Amino acid sequence: MVWFRVWVLFLLWGSCLGRFVVEKNSLKVTSPDSLKGIYECAIGNFGVPQYGGTMVGIVAYPKANRKGCQSFDNFDISYKSKPGGFPTFLLVDRGDCYFTAKAWYAQNAGAGAVLVADDKLEPLITMDTPEEEDSRADYLQNITIPSALITKSLGDSLKKALRNGDMVNVNLDWRESLPHPDDRVEYEFWTNSNDECGAKCDSQIEFVKNFKGAAQILEKKGYTQFTPHYITWYCPEAFLLSKQCKSQCINHGRYCAPDPEQDFSKGYDGKDVVIQNLRQVCLHKVANESGKPWVWWDYVTDFAIRCPMKEKKYTTDCAETVIKSLGELAISFVVYGYMPPLGIDLKKINECMGDPDADEDNPVLKAEQDAQIGKDSRGDVTILPTLVINNRQYRGKLDKAAVLKAICAGFQEATEPAVCLSEEIETNECLDNHGGCWKDEASNITACRDTFRGRICECPVVKGVKFVGDGYTHCEASGSGRCEINNGGCWNKTQDGKTYSACVDEGCKCPPGFKGDGVNCQDVDECKERLACQCSGCKCKNTWGSYECSCSDDSLLYIKEHDTCISKRASTEVGWSFLWVIFFGLVLAGVGAYAVYKYRIRSYMDSEIRAIMAQYMPLDNQEAQNHIQHAEI
Numbered sequence: 001m002v003w004f005r006v007w008v009l010f011l012l013w014g015s016c017l018g019r020f021v022v023e024k025n026s027l028k029v030t031s032p033d034s035l036k037g038i039y040e041c042a043i044g045n046f047g048v049p050q051y052g053g054t055m056v057g058i059v060a061y062p063k064a065n066r067k068g069c070q071s072f073d074n075f076d077i078s079y080k081s082k083p084g085g086f087p088t089f090l091l092v093d094r095g096d097c098y099f100t101a102k103a104w105y106a107q108n109a110g111a112g113a114v115l116v117a118d119d120k121l122e123p124l125i126t127m128d129t130p131e132e133e134d135s136r137a138d139y140l141q142n143i144t145i146p147s148a149l150i151t152k153s154l155g156d157s158l159k160k161a162l163r164n165g166d167m168v169n170v171n172l173d174w175r176e177s178l179p180h181p182d183d184r185v186e187y188e189f190w191t192n193s194n195d196e197c198g199a200k201c202d203s204q205i206e207f208v209k210n211f212k213g214a215a216q217i218l219e220k221k222g223y224t225q226f227t228p229h230y231i232t233w234y235c236p237e238a239f240l241l242s243k244q245c246k247s248q249c250i251n252h253g254r255y256c257a258p259d260p261e262q263d264f265s266k267g268y269d270g271k272d273v274v275i276q277n278l279r280q281v282c283l284h285k286v287a288n289e290s291g292k293p294w295v296w297w298d299y300v301t302d303f304a305i306r307c308p309m310k311e312k313k314y315t316t317d318c319a320e321t322v323i324k325s326l327g328e329l330a331i332s333f334v335v336y337g338y339m340p341p342l343g344i345d346l347k348k349i350n351e352c353m354g355d356p357d358a359d360e361d362n363p364v365l366k367a368e369q370d371a372q373i374g375k376d377s378r379g380d381v382t383i384l385p386t387l388v389i390n391n392r393q394y395r396g397k398l399d400k401a402a403v404l405k406a407i408c409a410g411f412q413e414a415t416e417p418a419v420c421l422s423e424e425i426e427t428n429e430c431l432d433n434h435g436g437c438w439k440d441e442a443s444n445i446t447a448c449r450d451t452f453r454g455r456i457c458e459c460p461v462v463k464g465v466k467f468v469g470d471g472y473t474h475c476e477a478s479g480s481g482r483c484e485i486n487n488g489g490c491w492n493k494t495q496d497g498k499t500y501s502a503c504v505d506e507g508c509k510c511p512p513g514f515k516g517d518g519v520n521c522q523d524v525d526e527c528k529e530r531l532a533c534q535c536s537g538c539k540c541k542n543t544w545g546s547y548e549c550s551c552s553d554d555s556l557l558y559i560k561e562h563d564t565c566i567s568k569r570a571s572t573e574v575g576w577s578f579l580w581v582i583f584f585g586l587v588l589a590g591v592g593a594y595a596v597y598k599y600r601i602r603s604y605m606d607s608e609i610r611a612i613m614a615q616y617m618p619l620d621n622q623e624a625q626n627h628i629q630h631a632e633i
């Protein structure tokens, strides 16, 4: 029955008017010189293109398994990059198997990206996922490397350079793959309410469920404007009265969808799908009018969970129950004062949907059909599901992180919302060899930081301690507190119950008793190097960080300050003479103090006597003062 679907239902733009746009990124060859330049390549519709970012790698072309249609394990080939090395971009030839299989085998062999060389001279095409339901489809979602199709001529040149033994260095660049004109991203999701089409339907439902949270935050804060869209087909006039068109279409053959099971005799019909699609468009329209367009995400997820075809619940009743429960949710919020009413009026939705049996246009579905036709930079929508960001079709897998990364690349630089810089969309390049950035093994601190634009190597701030350096080969803790983290990168060691550290405020400096650059310090052998304990009769013993010195003769005593041995008796005499000095000192001080005391008493008496005398006879000074006082009075 597949033939019927293909044969009877037409997309509005027909067969030859269609304009499919191949979405591209650029590939810059930086070496060898003979190939230097910027080339176009086509983004594959699977894996994770690094929208907004770039990737540098070295091209390899396998000696065997050149089409990449088998696991490279079978040939004992690995493309895992060495620590600190660039990733390998594996070049394989087109043909013999699905593009996705090539990407999967390349990824498993450790390649960082896959470049597929076209096998004929033609304009670039888009590599897509297999159309047929593939029992091994689960590997599709596991492809995480980016892929690019390159022209036959570029492929031939790259292979030639590799044959000559040149190292081929390239840079895949997605920075201009999406327009990023302003601080709001407009995006559309072309989808389908059908949940019985295998892997493709499952991945859409899964995507909506996972992306809902991020989508709603972005929408509520005004960062994005989202519009859901649904593809509809039409029935050619000659078949209008056929049983097939009647079961697949509404409004007299104007709006159709393929039968979900591709079997007209059982299950749901195409027209059930069209009606549910129409309801989802109308729900978005009504919700948008009441200022809450993000309710669409809730509805679509809930509908997929509560009204699946498998359980025979893909019905109007079930859909309306879901809409009502979204309303109730809102009402209970209002009671508690959390949120204004959602205002999803079932009546308004039904009005919007109109009469499916009427022989006239439905304005909503008509608009959907018109929107299918490409405008400006956007090609026709022919692949379901399709995501359109800033009027350009997204290529890559429908995965929350990958899509968020692409949306984030649609903001003018520096206007992207915080969610774009959060770890939710980390590229995880840092998990692999720290993205080639600086890393301190001992403290597990790295300069690698994931951003949606790719990893950056930037010396970090850890526990308030700022690291400075180039971020690639060198970072060093600076400022106070730096010795707290991994001892400031300096040497430290505990031995024999003693701990020495080379970390000082200005950097690393071996402590006294050690020599070295501060990162490595060795004990100085003071005895061997004749730095201490050199007196004749001295016995030198090196210790860790210091030394011990004694006199070979037990009757002698070692005096460190003078690096000499003296007799113990002499030292006692010295002791006595000290006491004598102290004694005389004390006597002298006593005499001195007595003299000062005497003098102070005398001068005190003198001034008292003068004061008493002054009361009876004017003294020179006193007189002068009295004159001044008089003058003032």
Ligand SMILES: *[C@@H]1O[C@H](CO)[C@@H](O)[C@H](O)[C@H]1NC(C)=O
Binding pocket: 138, 139, 141, 142
């Ligand atoms: C894909 O990934 C999932 C989850 O990580 C895993 O369970 C599954 O086995 C993978 N499939 C293949 C083909 O590797």
Ligand SMILES: *[C@@H]1O[C@H](CO)[C@@H](O)[C@H](O)[C@H]1NC(C)=O
Binding pocket: 227, 285, 288, 289, 293
């Ligand atoms: C949603 O509403 C906004 C303004 O409120 C409008 O600009 C936009 O076109 C509407 N979207 C749809 C799909 O109706």
Ligand SMILES: *[C@@H]1O[C@H](CO)[C@@H](O)[C@H](O)[C@H]1NC(C)=O
Binding pocket: 444
């Ligand atoms: C190092 O840090 C990363 C992330 O902070 C963590 O996942 C990893 O387990 C750590 N490794 C060690 C050896 O502590």
Ligand SMILES: *[C@@H]1O[C@H](CO)[C@@H](O)[C@H](O)[C@H]1NC(C)=O
Binding pocket: 483, 484, 485, 486, 487, 492, 493, 494, 499
């Ligand atoms: C070195 O210093 C660090 C941090 O100050 C400390 O955690 C570590 O225990 C020290 N190592 C030794 C051997 O003392």
